[in-house]
Amino acid sequence: MKHSNPTFEAVKPNIGSSFTSLKFQKNENIKSHVWHYHPEIELIFVCGGSGKRQIGSNISYFSDGDLVLIGSNLPHCGMTNENTNNDYEIVIQFKPDFLGETIWEIPEMQRIVNLLEKSKSGIVFSDKIKKNVGEKLREMHDLHSLERLLKFLEIIEILAITQEYKILNAAKYYLQTQIEDNERINVIFNYVKDHFKEQITLDEIADLAAMKVPSFCRYFKKITNKTFTQFVNEYRITHALKLLAEQPLSITDVCFESGFNNFSYFNKTFKEYIDKSPSQYRKEFNHIIE
DSSP states (O other), X not given: OOOOOOEEOOOOOOTTOSSEEEEEETTSSOOTTOEEEOSSEEEEEEESOOEEEEETTEEEEEOSOEEEEEOTTOOXXXXXXXXXXXXXXXXXXXXXXXXXXXXXXXXXXXXXHHHHHHGGGOEEEOHHHHHHHHHHHHHHHTOOHXXXXXXXXXXXXXXXXXXXXXXXXXXXXXXXXXXXXHHHHHHHHXXXXXXXXXXXXXXXXXXXXXXXXXXXXXXXXXXXXXXXXXXXXXXXXXHHHHHHHHOOOOHHHHHHHTTOSOHHXXXXXXXXXXXXXXXXXXXXHHHHHO
């Protein structure tokens, strides 16, 4: 399967505005297969639904919607597709200097400056913040001009103050400056996305990256701060979380559907990533839904 290079996405602000606010109805913004980046910082609110988020080298699962902040040039896939079953999605995009460069030097902006620095690694916010900010984003989208800007600053301030968040990429994940790196990592990520249910050997993935296995292993660890095996397992566990939450499959079937060919290894790996067994996770998830 041929994949395109990571797409540079050109973003234009709304007319009469210094930033972009877009609202997409269900299935209107299907980009979960598109690996792209842009200099604009992006705040994404998914109202309802569940799916995978792939931001930098982090692959994780969200349920009952999502609220993420993605920094400048941090490669990511879209959040929704026809299987997400979300109500709508609001996407805010703004350049780091959208208010001018000098405004970030004033003391009142220090917390927001810190937030934008953290966003270079990708941030996901808690359910409580997601609910609060989601309502404000919906209100903001219907406002115009200065009112919209003031509401947006209120939202950013809430995100800057809260401690209820998680950094998605433990080490700062910056888009590499060399184009060949972008192309190479794109090929690797997309190959994993398409073949994670199969066995992927280091030989075949190194060959795909046009590298020797030892060089590839060093390269991948440097780019993603994790081994290739960890990356593939993370993708498989994320898929398993989705199946456990949404499908009435046995845990054995979930194991094999997620690309694991050994049930005890699946259980062990699942516990390492999630801190609980697959059956515990399903039981607790169903209890929360009820």
